[in-house]
Each structure stands twice: as C-alpha cells, then as structure tokens.
Amino acid sequence: MTNAPHTASSKTYTDEDIKNLVDTKTGKYSPEIYTSEELYQLELEKIFARTWICVGHESQLPNYGDFQSAYIGEDPVVVVRQKDNSIRVFLNQCRHRGMRICRVDAGNARAFTCPYHGWAYDSAGNLVSVPMETEAFNDALKKDEWGPKQARVETYKGLIFANWDESAPDLDTYLGDAKFYMDTMLDRVEGGTEVIEGIQKWVIPANWKFAAEQFGSDAYHAGTTSHISGIMAGVPAGTDLSQVQPPTDGLNVYIGNGHACGLFLRNPMFYQVIVGPAVTEYLTQTSYPEAVERIGKERADINLCHMNVFPNLSFLTGINTVRMWQPRGPHEMEIWSFTLVDKKAPDAIKQEWSRNNVRTFSAGGVFEQDDGENWNDIQHVLRGHVAKQQKFNIEMSDHTVRDAEPGYPGKSFADTYGEEAARNIYAHWARMLTTSDFSFLDSVPTLKAAE
Amino acid sequence: MLDIITKNDFSVKPAPVSVELQQEIEQFYFWEAKLMGDRNWESWFTLMSKEIEYWAPIRTTRIMRETEKEYTDKNGFAHFFDDWNMLEGRIRKIMSDVGWSENPASRLRHIVSNVLIWKGAEEGEYDVSTSVITYRNRQERQADIFSAERQDKIRRVDDERGFEVVKRKILLDQSTVLSNNISFFF
Ligand code: FES
Numbered sequence: 202m203t204n205a206p207h208t209a210s211s212k213t214y215t216d217e218d219i220k221n222l223v224d225t226k227t228g229k230y231s232p233e234i235y236t237s238e239e240l241y242q243l244e245l246e247k248i249f250a251r252t253w254i255c256v257g258h259e260s261q262l263p264n265y266g267d268f269q270s271a272y273i274g275e276d277p278v279v280v281v282r283q284k285d286n287s288i289r290v291f292l293n294q295c296r297h298r299g300m301r302i303c304r305v306d307a308g309n310a311r312a313f314t315c316p317y318h319g320w321a322y323d324s325a326g327n328l329v330s331v332p333m334e335t336e337a338f339n340d341a342l343k344k345d346e347w348g349p350k351q352a353r354v355e356t357y358k359g360l361i362f363a364n365w366d367e368s369a370p371d372l373d374t375y376l377g378d379a380k381f382y383m384d385t386m387l388d389r390v391e392g393g394t395e396v397i398e399g400i401q402k403w404v405i406p407a408n409w410k411f412a413a414e415q416f417g418s419d420a421y422h423a424g425t426t427s428h429i430s431g432i433m434a435g436v437p438a439g440t441d442l443s444q445v446q447p448p449t450d451g452l453n454v455y456i457g458n459g460h461a462c463g464l465f466l467r468n469p470m471f472y473q474v475i476v477g478p479a480v481t482e483y484l485t486q487t488s489y490p491e492a493v494e495r496i497g498k499e500r501a502d503i504n505l506c507h508m509n510v511f512p513n514l515s516f517l518t519g520i521n522t523v524r525m526w527q528p529r530g531p532h533e534m535e536i537w538s539f540t541l542v543d544k545k546a547p548d549a550i551k552q553e554w555s556r557n558n559v560r561t562f563s564a565g566g567v568f569e570q571d572d573g574e575n576w577n578d579i580q581h582v583l584r585g586h587v588a589k590q591q592k593f594n595i596e597m598s599d600h601t602v603r604d605a606e607p608g609y610p611g612k613s614f615a616d617t618y619g620e621e622a623a624r625n626i627y628a629h630w631a632r633m634l635t636t637s638d639f640s641f642l643d644s645v646p647t648l649k650a651a652e
Numbered sequence: 653m654l655d656i657i658t659k660n661d662f663s664v665k666p667a668p669v670s671v672e673l674q675q676e677i678e679q680f681y682f683w684e685a686k687l688m689g690d691r692n693w694e695s696w697f698t699l700m701s702k703e704i705e706y707w708a709p710i711r712t713t714r715i716m717r718e719t720e721k722e723y724t725d726k727n728g729f730a731h732f733f734d735d736w737n738m739l740e741g742r743i744r745k746i747m748s749d750v751g752w753s754e755n756p757a758s759r760l761r762h763i764v765s766n767v768l769i770w771k772g773a774e775e776g777e778y779d780v781s782t783s784v785i786t787y788r789n790r791q792e793r794q795a796d797i798f799s800a801e802r803q804d805k806i807r808r809v810d811d812e813r814g815f816e817v818v819k820r821k822i823l824l825d826q827s828t829v830l831s832n833n834i835s836f837f838f
C-alpha cells in the first residue's frame with residue numbers, strides 16, 4: 202500500500218541500550234522504539250507472549266461451539282466457547298505440519314479439521330481423529346500429546362484475556378487498579394455490557410505503540426488540533442466552534458503495570474459531539490443514578506476515560522469503542538475494533554451508540570480518520586536515518602505532576618493535558634524488554650468488585 | 653431505527669428496461685462519480701435524498717455453510733451507517749481546511765460499471781446495482797484500491813439532478829480494510 206518495508210537495523214541492543222531509549226527524567230525518548238526490527242521481535246517475546254492479551258468479549262460467543270479468530274501479537278489463536286460454558290484459547294496451528302486449523306473469522310463448529318491431511322480437533326483443541334490412524338501410524342500416535350498449544354484464559358466483566366506464560370501473575374493482579382477505570386464502561390449498570398456484532402479491521406502503516414500510548418495518555422491531541430474537524434462534524438451546522446470548549450477538568454493517570462488513562466470530569470462535551478444527544482442523555486441522566494449507586498459518584502462523573510490496558514487493548518469509556526492494536530512488524534498495525542453497549546439499554550439507544558461509533562471511531566470515523574493520517578506520516582518520516590536519531594519530547598506536565606484527586610487510584614498523576622502516563626508507559630515497556638521474570642510489576646492493591 | 657434494504661432484493665435477474673432509461677441512469681451515476689473525483693462534495697451531497705440511508709456493513713470470512721453471516725446486519729457494526737444529518741457533518745469535515753485526512757486532499761477516481769436496474773415499488777423508483785472500483789492516491793505515494801458493489805434505491809426527481817439516492821448499501825470486497833482510513837465516499 203504505501204512503501205516497501207524498511208531493512209532491518211543491524212544494531213544489537215544490550216539491556217542498558219534499551220533502558221537508555223527512554224529517559225523519563227529529562228522527558229526524552231528515542232523513536233528507534235518505533236522502527237527497530239530487533240526491538241519488535243523482543244516485544245513479541247517479552248511483552249505479547251507473557252502478558253494478558255484481549256481476544257474478544259464473551260457476548261461474541263454465546264453458545265457452545267461458537268468461535269472466533271484472534272491474535273496474541275502475531276500468533277493467530279482460536280477462541281472457543283466450551284460445553285461447560287468456559288472458554289478455550291489455542292494456537293491456530295496444526296501440530297502435524299503447522300497448517301492453520303481455523304481459516305475463518307468466526308462461526309460455530311463442533312470440530313476443526315485441518316485442511317492439509319485431515320487431523321481433526323474438537324472444540325477444546327484436543328486432537329481427536331487422524332486419518333488412516335491404523336494404516337499410517339499403526340495406532341501408535343499419542344493423540345493426547347499433539348493438540349495445539351493452549352493459552353491460559355481468564356475474563357474480566359465480559360472481556361476475554363489470554364496469556365501464554367504459565368508464570369505470569371493472574372489477570373486480576375495484572376489489571377490491578379485498571380479495573381477501577383474499566384468498570385466505568387463494563388459495570389455501570391446491572392447486566393454489564395454486550396458487543397454490537399462485528400469487528401472492524403483495518404491497517405495503518407505505523408507502529409502499534411503510537412496508538413496504545415495515545416489512548417493511554419494523549420488528551421492533548423483531542424483538545425488541540427487533531428480532532429477539530431471531527432468535533433465540527435458532530436455539532437449542528439453553523440455552530441460557533443469557539444463556544445465548543447474541550448473540557449479541562451480531569452486527570453492524566455499512570456495506573457501501574459503499563460496501564461494508563463486520562464479522564465475528563467463533569468463535562469460531557471465529548472459525549473455530545475461523539476455519541477450524540479440521545480446517548481449523552483442516557484449516560485448522564487437516564488442511567489446516571491444507577492451508575493452512581495453501582496460504581497460511585499467519582500466514576501459516574503467521568504465523562505469519557507481514554508485508556509490503554511498494556512500492551513494493546515484500548516477504549517474510550519462512555520463512547521464504548523474497544524480496540525486491539527495488533528502488531529504487524531515495527532512499521533504496521535492492524536486495528537481490530539468493536540463497540541460495547543449496556544446490555545439493558547433500550548434497543549434504539551444501542552443502535553444510536555453503535556452508529557455514532559461508526560461515524561466517529563472507525564476506519565471511516567470523523568475522529569479516527571485523522572489519527573490514521575498522523576501515525577502513517579510519522580512512521581514514513583522515520584524511514585530517514587537522521588530522523589531516527591532525533592529525540593522526541595515527553596516532558597509535558599513534568600513539572601506539574603500532582604497528587605491524586607481523592608477517589609481516583611493510580612501510581613502517579615498529572616492534569617488532563619499531561620504526559621505523566623506516557624512517560625511511564627514507555628518506561629514500563631523498557632522494563633518488560635529487559636526483565637525475564639515478573640518482579641518489575643507494580644504491586645497494585647486488588648479492588649473490591651462493585652456490589 | 654433505520655430500516656435498510658437487504659441483499660436478497662438484488663438477487664433476481666432484472667426484467668429488461670428501455671435503452672433510454674438505462675442510459676439515463678448510467679449518466680446519473682457517471683456524473684455522480686465525476687463530482688466525487690472533482691471533490692465537488694457539496695454538489696455530490698445534493699444527490700442524496702433527505703431520507704438517505706448510507707450503509708456499508710462489515711464483511712467477514714465465513715465457512716461456506718455460514719455464508720448468510722458474511723455481512724453484519726443492521727443491528728451490527730459497520731463502515732458507514734449514516735442518515736442525512738450524519739452525512740452532512742461528514743461533508744462539512746471533508747470540506748474544512750482542518751480535516752487532516754483530506755487536507756491535502758486525496759486524488760480519487762470511481763469507475764462505475766455493471767449497472768443493473770430493477771423497477772422499484774413506487775412509480776419513478778428504481779433499485780440499482782453498480783460495481784465500483786475506487787482508486788485513491790494521496791500525498792507522495794500512498795495508493796489504495798477499493799472494489800465494491802453498491803445497491804441503491806434511487807428516485808426520479810423533477811429537477812436537473814434527474815434522480816436522488818434514497819438508500820445506498822456498499823458491499824466492500826475487503827474484510828480487513830487495507831487502508832489507513834476511509835476518508836471519502838463511495
Ligand atoms: S498439517 Fe494439519 S494434518 Fe497435516
């Protein structure tokens with residue numbers, strides 16, 4: 202589509218080199234983190250193969266045998282609902298010669314038959330039948346040893362996560378205080394959320410971390426230049442845009458374990474221009490009292506939380522767009538995006554919610570179009586030898602890091618337009634690449650679940 | 653809630669229409685494509701009815717026995733799911749000088765072909781299937797190609813436009829969209 206891939210850098214990074222790429226003290230970092238093939242391979246190994254990666258939502262698989270394809274980094278997996286209602290996630294790779302076992306996006310099946318030589322796996326991923334088992338194998342094949350690699354699976358309020366690493370802490374510990382903010386989307390009313398059917402997928406020729414960091418920390422681009430035209434598209438014709446002021450009351454939060462978010466408080470301006478008046482009324486009036494009761498006023502008053510669960514799961518709570526930034530080499534990502542709605546919301550509100558996500562946060566969304574444009578161009582510039590040597594600036598709010606506002610958990614805080622979260626995301630990234638065990642994970646207290 | 657035409661309306665071979673009608677409707681679509689290529693979005697938008705339902709469902713890869721689930725339905729997610737008001741906001745965005753995805757603007761070409769016409773339910777209404785190849789080139793060397801079937805309902809109007817588009821369903825021939833955005837129209 203755009204340019205041919207870059208040639209791999211011949212540089213070999215020591216742990217010290219990697220740590221030096223991100224200097225949180227001076228607020229400088231090296232864009233090599235977006236371009237190096239070597240660092241990318243390390244990311245697949247040290248980040249994607251040992252953290253909890255979102256592979257979908259339970260409502261996408263309501264019945265026994267329902268499955269969908271997903272990815273953990275670049276590893277394709279199949280996510281399957283089991284007879285006992287549990288969920289299995291296994292590598293989409295036949296153990297005979299490595300053929301893809303499941304070649305569709307989603308469906309319902311009792312078994313997956315490999316198209317190459319016909320090894321058949323049940324919905325749990327057990328190898329159950331092998332053609333010519335007697336004639337070809339003399340019945341000696343130990344079928345129970347030749348199922349595809351299984352991942353650990355856990356869910357949090359509907360979202361399904363998988364992890365290859367047996368030694369990784371459980372999902373609850375890994376998410377830590379991120380759950381507090383995730384609940385503003387997942388648990389604001391009784392019954393939780395469900396997915397609007399369909400995952401939109403598209404390709405941006407840019408490193409996945411641009412997107413992950415932006416959703417985790419960058420309110421600045423939304424409050425300044427990037428999305429002026431998106432805001433314009435969401436207000437009635439002739440509106441004086443100087444009267445549409447982005448909210449300034451809020452927080453930039455580094456939550457811990459790489460997770461980060463930003464909050465806009467007590468000003469639903471972004472709801473109005475993104476999901477529109479009907480859904481805004483539903484969020485801030487109709488369902489507000491129940492939200493206050495369930496998750497408390499502090500959280501019910503968050504009028505949009507932009508958030509990234511490390512490494513690559515992002516959402517905008519309230520807007521309820523959910524996306525996985527699938528890494529595809531240092532220079533490309535696929536975006537997999539879907540919309541959540543409150544399960545008990547009226548049908549008309551659900552559809553309005555979904556249609557406004559299509560209108561704003563999708564490949565053709567009036568907000569997201571412009572993000573795609575920025576990341577694409579940044580990556581293109583980074584082809585330059587000199588461009589790669591420059592340092593980028595993450596010093597915003599360095600001098601104004603503030604105390605937490607009571608009621609909002611996290612490790613460190615800045616005002617709405619801050620980069621305290623971004624600095625810590627990148628520092629966490631460097632720690633993950635240079636540590637083999639999980640000793641570096643921040644110890645975050647386990648939250649009580651909402652009543 | 654929007655009520656959108658379904659694919660099945662277009663699966664029966666149309667009865668022959670007059671050469672004049674065929675020519676008239678083809679010219680309508682060629683002109684529409686020209687307006688898009690010329691970035692004359694304001695004029696293009698006048699060809700959309702106030703009742704316009706502009707919808708592009710998501711296409712997925714399915715096993716043959718589940719082909720009926722290939723496209724998301726009207727309760728599902730989509731690439732476009734707009735009414736007139738939503739489209740009007742998009743037109744203001746694409747024409748503004750702060751819509752970075754189209755400033756500088758893309759170079760667009762829509763090749764419209766395979767024009768099949770069914771007489772509609774009402775006098776002066778037609779269901780029309782067209783095939784569209786869209787070439788989008790932007791900045792130094794970005795090039796994207798989209799291919800789609802459009803299933804329209806158009807209505808004869810009594811002014812120089814000739815027809816207006818009442819419904820448009822865009823069936824993209826991609827499941828993963830191989831482009832960084834969709835910042836234009838089909
Ligand atoms: S590769 Fe799957 S059966 Fe041979």
Ligand SMILES: [Fe+2]
Nearest residue numbers: 422427568572
């Ligand atoms: Fe953005």
